[in-house]
Amino acid sequence: MEIKSEINYSYLEYQGAPVRHEFPALHQDVFGKPLIYLDNAATTQKPWKVIHATNKYYVEMNSNIHRGVHYLSQKATDAYEISRNTIAEFINARQSKEVIFTKGTTEGINLVADCFGRYAVNEGDSVVITSLEHHSNIVPWQMLCEKRNATLKVIPIDENGEIILDEFEKLLDETVKIVAVSYVSNTLGTINPVKEIIELAHKNGSAVLIDAAQAVHHIPIDVQSLDCDFLVFSGHKMYGPTGIGVLYGKEEWLNKIPPYQGGGDMIKTVTFVKTEYNDLPFKFEAGTPHIEGAITLKAAVDFIREIGINEIARFEAGLLKYATEQVLQLPEVQIIGTAKAKASSLSLNIRGAHPYDVGVLLDKMGIAVRTGHHCTQPIMDFFCIPGTVRASFAVYNTMEEIDKFLESLRRAIKMLV
C-alpha cells in the first residue's frame, strides 16, 4: 500500500489555521531553541480538543461507570460508551462490542496472546511473527510459546526492510494458530502488506492479529475490509491520552476465548462455586477502567476525523518524501529502511557517528528525535547497527521544521565526523 504524496503544502490546516496552533506543547523553547518535535512514533502531542475533553470529564462528569444509577454515573457511562461507538466507526468495526478498551497496544497483544493462547495454542503448535516487530509483539508470544510448548516462527525481511512474503508462505502449515504482524514498523516505517498476509493466513486456517499502533493515525484502517481477527492500537500515539488503548476483535473470537482478568464489571453473577462472565465487551474489561482516557480518546478520534485520515496520510507522505529527499543529499547519511511503502518514520545513521551522539546534539539544538534500538533489537541485529536516529512525523510538522532538522543534522555531522 503506497500512499500518494503531495508536497505542495508546507503545513496542514485545522479549522482554518495551521494545525500546530491546536497543540500547546509545541510552542516552547528547549535549550533556547524553538522545539521541533520529531519523536511522534514514540508519542504524539495532544491537541486542545483532547486537553479540554480531559478537563471536562473531571469538571462535569467524574464518577464510576456502568454500575451507578445516579445522574453523574449515567453521564460518564454514556460518554464512555459513545467513545466506544466512535472508535468502532473509525475503524469500521461491525459493532461496538468488538471494541475493548485496554491500557494500550502492549496490553492488547498480551491479552490476545494469553486468552487466544489458552483457547487455541497447544503443544506442537506455532505462532508466526515478523522480523520487524516491536518487542511488545515478540515477547508476549515468546512467553506463550514457552508456556504451551509451542514454536515461534519469524518471517524474515530483506535489506530494504520489507517482509519476504514467499518466506511467509513457507512457514504456513497446520501448526500455525495465529500470525501477529505490525501494520507499520515503528523503526523503519515500512507499511507491511497486511491484507495479503491476512488472506494467506486465513487460507491456512490461522487467525491474525494486527499491531496498528503506528498505523491507526497515519493511514485509513477498515477492519472489515482487512478481515483481521484482532487489531490493537494505543491512544497516546494518536493524539489521545496515555494509558488507554483499543483491542478490536471479531465477535466470534471474543466470545470463544476466555476472559483476561477477573474482577468487577466482567461478571454477570458470582458465587463461590461458579462465576458467569459478562457479555462483550465487558467480559474483557475487569475493574474500573481508565474512564477519562477512554472518554478523551473520542476527542482524539474526532480530531483525526475532522481533518480526515486520507488528508493526513497524503500530507504526512509528503513530509516523509521531502525529508527523505533532503537527507539523501547529505553523503554521510545512510537511511535504514528503504521499503517502497512507508509511513511517518525515517530512520537513519550518520556514517562514522554513533546514533546516540547525533541524538544528543540534535536535542541541544531543540530537535526531539529518538535514538537507539526503538524496542526492535532484532532489526538492529539484522542491519548490524547499534541503533538508529529516528525522525517521525505527525500532522503538525512542517516543511520548515524538516529544513531546520537538516540544518541541525549538518551541524552535528560537522562536529562528529
Next chain:
Amino acid sequence: MTINEKQDELIEEFEFLGDWMDKYEHIIEEAKELPEMDPKLKQDQYIIKGCQSKVWLFPEYKDGKLIFYADSDAIISKGLVGLIVRVLSGYTPEEIRDAELYFIDRIGLKEHLSPTRSNGLLAMVKQIKLYALALASTKKMPT
C-alpha cells in the same frame, strides 16, 4: 594535583563555553584526548550497563593507586567518561571513595546524572566508586 584541584581545573575550562554546542564540542575534544584503551581490555565484563552506547571501563590497581582506562563507541559518551577518568584516575581507593564530585553540577552536566537519563554518566561514576569502595575495604579488586 588533588581530585578537587582537577575538578576546579575542569570547571574553569567549561566556564568560558557559551552554549551547549560549545560544551559538547569540548566534550568531543576530551574524547579525542583520552588515552587509547588496549582493545584486549574491551571485554563485555567491563561494559558499563545503563548506557545507550557501549562504554568500557577497565580498572588497574598499581602501587596503591587506581588507574582507569575507558573507551566508548559513541564519542560523547567517550568524552563524558573521559572527564570522569581525568578527575578520578590515579588516586588511592580511599581518595576516590571519599571524593565528592561537584564538577558535574558546576559544568552544567547535572541533568546527565539523573538515573533516568540513558547516557549512563551516573552508572560510570557508580562503577568507579564501586571499585574504589571494594579496594578500600578489602584491598582486593572485585571480580
